[in-house]
Amino acid sequence: MLLEQQNKRRLMLARQEQTITSAGNGLLAWTEGKSPLAWAAANRNVQLVEALLRSSRINVNSPDIHRQTPLMHAIVANDRQIVEKLLEMEDIDINLQDDNGRAAVFHAARMGYLHIIQLLTGTRKVDFSIRDCNGESVQDIAKKIGKQDVIAALAAQGRT
Known part of the structure; x- marks a missing residue:
């Protein structure tokens, strides 16, 4: 019951995001510079993610101050369920790049999360074909971490 009340409060705050600004950047302080959806994904809050995705005012691709998307935050949190929910959204762009030029798959490779890849x-x-700010491909990132299953999966997909 308490979790449900907290989620309702967060949803109400998320709906007010469009009209409340702080620190000149338009983001609510409680989200730590993230959109409400990115914040919920980073904190592995499946119920709040689902509620936000039902809202017409939420942009599934909304970047944070480092241009990381909710999908990237869900990947770093290693939350398969949230990643799946986000991938179900028609307008999701999985190739958006963060401040380092890394798309979502780069984050999965960097963390060695084969199931998310x-x-x-x-x-x-x-x-x-995406390269990060260092000129590295996702395959290069995978080779650096040295997880053979990740390297093989990316190599197989990159050829198709």
Whole structure:
């Protein structure tokens, strides 16, 4: 019951996001510079993510101050359920890049999360030509971490 009340309060605050500004950047302080959806994804709050995704005022691609999307935050949090929910959204762009030039698949590769890489590549929307600010591809990132299953999965997808 308490969790439900907290989620209702957060949803109300998220709905007010458009009219409340702080620190000149238009983001609510309680979200730590993240959109409400990104904040909910980063904090593994599935119920709040679901509630926010039902709102017509929420942008599934809304970047935070570092241009990281809710999908990127869900990936770093290693929350498969939230990643799946976000990937179900028609207008999600999985190839948006953060301040470091890294798309969502880069975050999954950097963390070595094979199951998330498989979800992302399963959409057939991953752009393997993207290079980050250091000129590295997602395959280069995978090679750096050295997880052979991740390297193999990305190599197989990158060729198709």
